[in-house]
Amino acid sequence: MxxxxxxxxxxxxxxxxxxxxxKRKIEVNNSKDSVPIEEKKKILEKALEKTKEEIQLTYENLKKSNPKEAEIFEAHLLVLEDPTLQEKINKYLESQYNLPYAVKSAFEEFIEALQNLQSEYMKERAQDLYDILDSLLRNILNVPKVDxxxxxxxxxxxxxxxxxxxxxxxxxxxxxxxxxxxxxxxxxxxxxxxxxxxxxxxxxxxxxxxxxxxxxxxxxxxxxxxxxxxxxxxxxxxxxxxxxxxxEEKLLKEKAKEFAYTKGGKRIEVAANIGSLKDVDKALEMGAEGVGLYRTEFLFLDRDTPPTEEEQFEAYKIVAERFKPHPVIIRTLDIGGDKQIPYLNLEKELNPFLGVRAIRLCLKEKDLFKTQLRAILRASAFGNVLIMYPMIAIKDEIIEANKVLNEVKEDLRRENIPFNENIKVGIMVEIPSAALNAEELVDYVDFFSIGTNDLTQYIYASDRTNENLSYLYRPLDSPILKLIKFTVDASHMKGKWTGVCGELAGDPEAIPILVNLGVDELSMSPSKIPEAKRIIRSI
The missing domain is CATH 3.50.30.10 (Phosphohistidine domain)
Incomplete structure (x- = not known):
């Protein structure tokens, strides 16, 4: 043991x-060997057949639910049957190179040829070949691929x-x-x-x-x-x-369906952070009083094109209906930093955590932003939907985002598409400048939601995903608590509210502190809700 x-x-x-x-890459060297060419071709043929079977299975699984995505894998099958590719592999085999190197080199020639074409579509398809190459090499070398x-x-x-x-x-x-x-x-x-x-x-x-x-x-x-x-x-x-x-958890869950009041009689709303429709049942089972953070970026992942307006609308509508009349706070696209989407072709940045991400990206790619806002607004006709902008640093970003939102509202009115005219708009407070300037920003929003993960990261200038810097994840230290208090007070002065949706919201040690600082809402992973409500009732 x-x-x-x-x-x-x-x-x-x-x-x-x-x-x-x-997910480590297959390492291939350029050595030559004395293995007969016919033997190498037999190994290649078996690997090709296995790779085709895997791709065919993926294609069949996607064909009914996502026909557009299935077409990509149909194209992958055609690549493996391309005679030009086979000729290139044979050329390297005849020069006595080892089989993995011959296959890799042939694919790279093929990829380079596609990348040199003028068509942007063909250049994008060239990137798909790396996935096919990886699968084929794994099957040649008998390296398992975990799905x-x-x-x-x-x-x-x-x-x-x-x-x-x-x-x-x-x-x-x-x-x-x-x-x-x-x-x-x-x-x-x-x-x-x-x-x-x-x-x-x-x-x-x-x-x-x-x-x-x-x-x-x-x-x-x-x-x-x-x-x-x-x-x-x-x-x-x-x-x-x-x-x-x-x-213990069973007993807690039985009480979790009830609202949580402190001993002094203050109700603290306890909501769930969700990333997809898969999380909805769990959140409701655990007693969530709505969604405090809907991470919409998960709709954009694991695919080759952005989700359409209809796809987004359906996802948001289902969540809104399931939680009605409770609020569902939908955060607009938060991409960048440690969340990258290849098909958006974002420029490589030396420091992506401080780069064009979240609201900065949305204001740069306004068509993408407008599509999402249309979907959110349409869903607002089916439940208590709120909009939240991530990574706001200055008031100008709120003003610009609201300008885009108003343009979308006007478009929907012209098209006679219903939506909640009085939809509430808030911001994530996760950059120190936003917290320090909360007294000014509060005039442009209906609520604040503090993202303690990034707020802590930016205060201590430490990558929150780096285990070597975990000692700097200190969200209960004075600098963070001062900014939370400052933000809460600024919202209350104008009759508005502040929630916390970072990991701190579900931390048993932090909950009494946050409640005493005046926080109105806590949003957390669904599994933490029962314990959080128990703690609130004890304060």
């Missing part, structure tokens, strides 16, 4: 089996890290926990784990040297412990502990 230690980021205990998720959308039962995912696109396609039915080598308390792995309600431990050193596919694991997301191939005694101990915790 091995005992590993990491940073606990999502409570709970799970017993399961390791699924090692490696997070189809996990075996009782899976505990072991990864270097999980990106937003990884999490968007995750098989939530069969995953029991996450263990990652990188990340901190506010990493995407942590946020996802809490949303799903499963334990997670991040920042585990020497992870891949210690855990292999199929190893039996115990993960304790409360204390940061991971046990690899545990003894029977350890399994019994944690099985009993897990049962005790589940009994």
């Amino acid at each position: 091995k005992h590993l230690k990491g940073i606990p980021v999502s409570k709970g205990i799970s017993l399961g089996f390791a699924v090692v998720y490696l 997070l959308s189809n996990l075996p039962p009782q899976s505990i995912v072991v990864a270097e890290d999980l990106t937003p696109s990884d999490t968007a396609s995750l098989d939530r039915k069969n995953v029991l926990g996450f263990i990652t080598e990188r990340g901190g308390p506010t990493s995407h792995t942590a946020i996802l784990a809490e949303a799903v309600g499963i334990p997670a431990v991040v920042g585990v050193e020497e992870l891949f040297e210690s855990i292999h596919d199929g190893d039996e694991l115990i993960i304790d997301g409360t204390n940061g412990d991971v046990f690899v191939n545990p003894t029977e005694e350890t399994k019994k101990q944690y099985t009993n502990l897990k049962k005790e915790k589940e009994e």
Whole structure:
């Protein structure tokens, strides 16, 4: 038995089996060998057939639900059957190069030829070939490719890290926990784990040297412990502990459907942070009084084109209807930093966390912004929808965003499309300048929602996804609390309200402090809601 230690980021205990998720590139050298060409061709033929079968399966699965996306994989099949590509591979094989290098070099020639064409469409398709190449090389070398959308039962995912696109396609039915080598308390792995309600431990050193596919694991997301191939005694101990915790949670959930009032009689709204429709049932089950943060960027991930207005409208409408009459705060697209979308062709930046992201991107790409605002406004006719702009630094950004919003409203009026004319608009307070200038910004909004993850990151100038800087994640230190108090007071002076939607909102240690600072609403991962309400009632 091995005992590993990491940073606990999502409570709970799970017993399961390791699924090692490696996204490392296949390394290929340019050596020559004496393997007969015919033998190499046989290996290639088998790998091609296997790769085609995988692509065909993906195509069939998508054909009914997403025909447009399915067409991409149909094109992938045609690439593998292209005689020109085969000729290029044969050329390298005849020069005695090893098979993986021959395939890689042929694909790179093919890709370069497409990239040199004038057609932007063909240049984009050239990027698709890298995915095909990766699959083919894995099949030649018998390197397994783990698909997070189809996990075996009782899976505990072991990864270097999980990106937003990884999490968007995750098989939530069969995953029991996450263990990652990188990340901190506010990493995407942590946020996802809490949303799903499963334990997670991040920042585990020497992870891949210690855990292999199929190893039996115990993960304790409360204390940061991971046990690899545990003894029977350890399994019994944690099985009993897990049962005790589940009994406690059951009792909490029964009370979670009721509103939470402090002993002094103040009601604190407790809402859920969600990323997709998958999170709605969990949030309602846990007693969420609405959605305090709908992360719409997850609609844009794991695809090759932006979601249409209709796709967005349907997603927002469903959430609005499910939570009616409770509020649903829809945050406009927050892309950039650690959340990248290849098809948007964003310029590479030296420091993307401080670059063209969130509202800055939306104001630069106004067609993208308008499409989303149209969808949100249309959905507002079906429930209590609010709009929230992310990463506001100065009042000019609010004024410009509201100008675009008013243009969209005018378009909808002309088209006789119903929407809530009095829809409320707020901003994320996650940049120190916004908090320090809250007394001025409050005149341009209906509410504030404090994003403590980024606020802490920007105050301490430390990357919140870097486990080596986790000691600088200090959201309860004086600088952060002063800015929260300043923001709350500024909103109350004008009869408006302030919520907190960062990870701090669901932190048992932080909840009494936030309530005493005057915060009106707390929005958190659904699994944290029952405990949060219990704490509020004790204050």
